[in-house]
Amino acid sequence: MANGPIAERNRDATIYVGGLDDKVSESLLWELFVQAGPLVNVHMPKDRVTMMHQGYGFVEFMGEEDADYAIKIMNMIKLYGKPIRVNKASAHQKNLDVGANIFIGNLDPEVDEKLLYDTFSAFGVILQTPKIMRDPETGNSKGFAFINFASFEASDASIEAMNGQYLCNRPISVSYAFKKDSKGERHGSAAERLLAAQNPLSQADRPHQLFADAPPVGMMPVLAPPPPPVVMPPTGMMPPGMAAMRGAPPPPPPPVPPPAAFPSGIPPPPLPPVQPPLPPAHRPRRLPRRPWPISSKHRDSSCRLHHRRHLPEAQVVLRAA
Incomplete structure (x- = not known):
């Protein structure tokens, strides 16, 4: 990672990370802490002989708020089974x-x-x-x-x-x-x-103080008032379409207001003519009678005649004689 001069680093936006395993690299620290905010620099001091880091490093953020947030969420998480320590790398740490x-x-x-x-x-x-x-x-x-x-x-x-x-x-x-x-x-x-x-300690000297105390009144965001709650009218006051959707009968029509009083000298308009009631629909008193069935006498004679028609002539003559 790009390492700038120590004197040019923003100490208030730089955090100290300790308890690192030997497998931890600067690229891994970058990928881990970039989740808390945009980074400027990651530096892990190394031994000049072995070229291995000494178990700690420094991470510089673009803003102090990001550094405070990283201290809050990253402290004591485990990397390769070891909990890491994340503190504020401030020059005034000894005076805290x-x-x-x-x-x-x-x-x-x-x-x-x-x-x-x-x-x-x-x-x-x-x-x-x-x-x-x-x-x-x-x-x-x-x-x-x-x-x-x-x-x-x-x-x-x-x-x-x-x-x-x-x-x-x-x-x-x-x-x-x-x-x-x-x-x-x-x-x-x-x-x-x-x-x-x-x-008293200043706000800048206290690590992750913004997360322990509420912000001042001047820094509180101005929020718009919440919209009024939607109050559902009673069933009788609902529109006809909504009441029908909910299974309720439509409300009765509103009553006709009384006629307003007219000034003296001006006759009121004539009332509409009263229509006579319609006569009731004509309905038959009873259904027509069914025709009487054919009697058995007529039925037998017809059958005899029918059978006679089909008898041979000789049998007819004999019966006649």
Whole structure:
């Protein structure tokens, strides 16, 4: 990747990526972080003898918002089975520590840095990746960790909400951590809080702060008011076509308004003539009678005559005699 001079890089738009596997290359980092925003440069310092990278790199974005977004979504994801650490590579990173450091004890061996980050980042901005103390030889967790918040409000909320809660079927203890090189003094003292209040951190010095706090009122986008809800009229008030589609009978016609009063001296228009009612349609009182059937007497005589016609003449003569 194109590497520009370090002095010309925008430190506020540059992030630090650590914990990289030996198989990770600059092209892979480019393809990964370009999903968060347009990039300017990707640089991985290499050893001059072995020409292998040293497990970390720097990614420069075109804007600070893209860098903050990459820290939010890319921190603690795994590359080749190793979680990577993504922080803001700012020159003021050392001045971010206000003393809101907490201690988390009685951790289950299955708890890793990503689980701690996902759990405690809900209370506020975490300046650095949660640090789980591990055995240098085996790499197993020693059962406690440290988290550095950007404000005492976030650390106070995490202690109040998470102390005594279960994490991976173990109740954890959450409290302020002891200060280094001190005789039993913990962080979160009144002096630290007063110092943090007198020297508030600027918005640009806090990593991914835009995602933890709401934007100022002046930066809020002006949205158009939502359209009024469509209120369906009752069935009786629907148009005839819509009511027919829904299976309801058409509404009755509206009543005729009363005639308006006419001024004096002007006769009202004549009313339309009243049409007489139509006579009822003519219907026959009853159906015509069916014709009477032929009697058996006529039927027998006809049959006899019919048979006589077909008898031989000799038989007719004999019967006549």
